[in-house]
Amino acid sequence: MQTSPDQFQPALDPAPRPLDHLAELAGTGGYGARPALVLRDAVFNHDELRQRIDNLAGWLAREIGTAGARVASWAAKGELTCLMPLAAARAGLVHVPINPLLKRAQAAHILADSGSVMLIATKSRIASLDDGDIPSDCGVIEENDALSAAQTAGLTLGPSNYDPNDLTAILYTSGSTGRPKGVMLSHANLWLGAVSVAHYLKMARDDVTLAVLPLSFDYGQNQLLSTWYAGGSVVPLDFLFPRDVAKACARHSVTTLAAVPPLWVQLTEMEWPAEAVSAMRRMTNSGGALTPDLVRDLRGIFPKSDLYPMYGLTEAFRSTFLNPALVDSHPTSMGQAIPFAEILVINDAGDVAGPDEEGELVHCGPLVAQGYWQDPERTAQRFKLAPAQSQYGGTAVWSGDRVRRDTDGLLYFVGRRDAMIKSAGNRISPQEIEEAAIATDLVAEAVAFGLPDERLGHAVHLVVRGSDDAQEQAKLPKMLKQELPNFMQPHAIHWKKAMPLNPNGKIDRTALYREFAGEQSA
Template identity: 70%
Template structure:
C-alpha cells in the first residue's frame, strides 16, 4: 500500500505516461526519443513480447549493453505481464548459464557477440535466443500496440541476480510496487524534476543502476545511458548532454576526481549520488571541492530491500561518515542481540521494514528464510522485514553509522562478489586442491579480490595456467588481483580453512611492503 492516498501505486509501465510529449526522455546513440516516442516504443515492444511469450509471469532475460532494449525492457516486460531478468553484460557464460537455468527464462535477448560465447550446455532447452536488433526491428514493424497494464502492484515484475557471501548468485524478486515506490522515493529525496538529465553509467542489471532510469522517468526527466570506456568520457558526456545528475560507486568517484573538469562543465551537475560502498572523508572533500554547486547524496542500500538510508547533503560536511536516515517508504530499526531496539550508541543489526522489502529469493525458500524474517515488534509496518546482517549504531541525533558486515561478501568497485563463486571457479580448473577468496582493502576498488590456493599435487604448470583459466571463466570484476600460492593452508580449531588468519596475514604483508605471491 502507498503511504499516501494521493500517490497511488501503479503498475510499473505507467512510469512512461508521466512525461510531456515533446520533452526528451531517452538519449541513445541512434538518436533522441521524446516522451511520445518512448511511449510508442514501449507499447510496441510490449505487444511483441506478449505475442512471443503468451504465458503471463514467464521470465524473459536480456544480456546486452546499454541501449534501447535494456532501457525499455523493464517497462515493456511489465506491460506484457512478464518478469524481466536483466543479466549483467560483464558476466560470462558460466554465470549466465546459472541465471538462465535458475530463473527458468524462456527467452534470452542479447548482443549476438555475447550469445555466441554461450556453449551448448549453457542454455536450457526451453530458452530461445534472439539478437537484440532483430527483436527491436520486429517489434517496430507491428501494426498494433499494447495498452497500459492493469497488473496488481504486488505482481512480480523483475528478478535481479545478486551475489551473496556463499554460493551462486541468487535472484531477488521485485514487485511492481517495490520498483514503483523505489522510483518515487528516490525522485522525492533527490528532488528530481522534469528538466533533469541523468547520466546512467551504472549497469542496468543492478537495482541502483536500474533506478537511474525509473526515478528520472518518475519525475518526467531525461536519461542518457552511457557505457564509458575512460573516465574522461564522463566529462565529455556531462558537457555534451547538459547532465544534471550523476550516480556512481566510490572507485568511479576516485577516477572522476582525477579528471580535468572545466568549471563550466562541473557546474552543470546539480546532484551526485553514491552507493555500493562508503565514501572516505578525503573523497567527500575532493568531490565537494570539485563540484561545489552539486548536492552530494551518500546512500546505503541492499538489493533485498532496494535502498535503506541517505544522508542529507546539508550534513555531509559535518557528518561525512554517517549513513544518514531512512529514505521515504522505508522504516529502519537497529536491533540488538536481545532482539530489542538498540539504545543510542549501541551496536545492532540494521533491519529494513516496509513496502520496499522485496518478495524474497526466487525458488530459494531456505535462503529467503535466513534473510527475510518477521519484522521486530517495534515496527510500525509489521509483516516481513529484511535482516541485513550489517552492524550499525544510531546516535542521539538520529543519524546512523556503519560498524561492519556480518558476512564475508566482497564489495569491489561497486560489485558484490561471492567468495565461493571465485573459489568454485578455481577448483573447477583442477589446478588447485584448496582455494580461499578474500576481500582485501584497496584504495581504488574498496576491496580487491585476493585468492589463496594450494596446487593440486598432480599439476606442474598451475602457476601459469590458473590466471588464464580464471580469465576465461570469470567476468573481469571477479578476477583475483593477486593469487597467493601456499604449500599448506591454515586450519581453524573447527577444522575449516582459516579465512580470518589468511586475511590478517595478507593485510599485514601489504602493510609491511607488499603481499608475497
C-alpha cells in the same frame, strides 16, 4: 541546489501502481515532447518512448504468451536494456536483466535458475554460450532483431492493470556463499522506489541523468525509473575511461550523476571542464562509503552541486540517504531512512538499540523485496518477520550489516556480518571465485576474500593449494580470465603447500585472512 519554481517536482505519492504506468506519466504532465531517452544514434521524447515500450510489450506478449514467464536480456546499455523493465511489466512478464560484464558460466546459471523462456542478447554474447548453456525451452533472439520485429509488428497493449504486488523483475546478486541469487521485485517495489528517490533528490522534468551504472543492478535501474517518473531525460553511457564521463556531462548538460566510490576516486583525479560542471545539480553515491577526503575532492570540483551519500541493498532497494546539508559535518554517515522505508537498529538482545549502540540494520516497509527466487532456505535467513517495534510489521530484511544510530538520529556503518567482498561497487561471492579456481583442475583448495584497498574498497585475494610447478601456476590467472568477469578477477593469487585448519578440520578462513592482512599492513 534548489530548483526554480517553474520546475515540476514529483509529489510523494504512497499509492503504488503497475510499473509500466511510469511510461504514461508523459501524457499527464505536459512533457510528452521533451527528450526522455538519448541514445548514441537516436533521441526519443516521452511520447515516442511510451510508444516504443508499448510496441515491445505487445510483441513480447505475442511471442511468449504466458503471464509471469521470465524473459532475460543480456546486452550493453541501449534501447533494449532501457525499454525492457517497463515493456516486460506491461506484457505481464518477469524481466531478468543479466549484467553485460558477466561471462557464459554466470549467464548460463541465471538462465537455468530463472527458468527464462526467452533470451534477448547481442550476437557476440549469444555466440559465447556453449552447448547446454541455454535451457531447451528458452528461445534466443538477437537484440536488433527483437527491436526490429517489435516495431514492424506494431502491436499495442496500452497501460496494464496488474496487481502492484505481482512479480515483475528478478535481479541477480551475489551472496556471501554460493552462486548468484535472484531477488524478486514487484511492481510496487520498483514503482515506490522511483517515487521515493525522485522525491528526496528533488528531481525535476528538466533534469538530465547520465546513466553510467549497470542497468542490471537496482541502483542502476533506478536511474531510469526515478528520472522518468520526474519527467526527465536519461543518457545511457558505457564508458571506457573516466574522461568519457566528463565529456558526456558537458555534451548533454548533465544534472544528475550516480556512481560508486571507486569511480568517484577516478573522476576526482582528472580535470573537469567548466561546461561539464556548470549544469550538475546533484551527485549520488552508493555501493560503499565516501571518505572525508573524497567528499572534500568532490566539493572542490562541484562546489554548487548537492552530494547525496546513500546506503542500500538489493533485497530492499534503498534504505538510507544523508541530507546534502549534513555531508560536510557528517561525511561518514549513512543518513536516515528514505521515504517508504523504516530502518530499525536491533541489538543482540532483540531490542531497539540505544543511541550509539551497535546493532543489525533491519529494513521494514513496502520497499522490501519478495525474497529469493526458488530459494526458500536463503529467503528464510534474510527475510524474517519485522521486529515487534516496527510500525509496518510484515516481512523485513535483516541486512546482516552492523550499524549504530547517534543521538541526532543519523546512522553509521560499523561492519559486515557475512563474508561478502565489495569491490569497485560490486558485491562478489567468494565461493563463486573459489569454484571457478577449483574447476580449472590446477588447484585442490581455494579461499577467496577481500582486503582493504584505497581505490577499490576491497581487492580480491585468492589463496590456493596446488602444484609447485611455476608453469602450471602461471596458467591459473589466464584460465580465470576466461571464466570470470573482470571485477571478480583476483588482485593477487597466493600459493600454499597446505591450508590452515580449524579444530573442526575445516579450512581456517579467519587465519588466512589475518595472515595476508598482516602481510599487507607490514
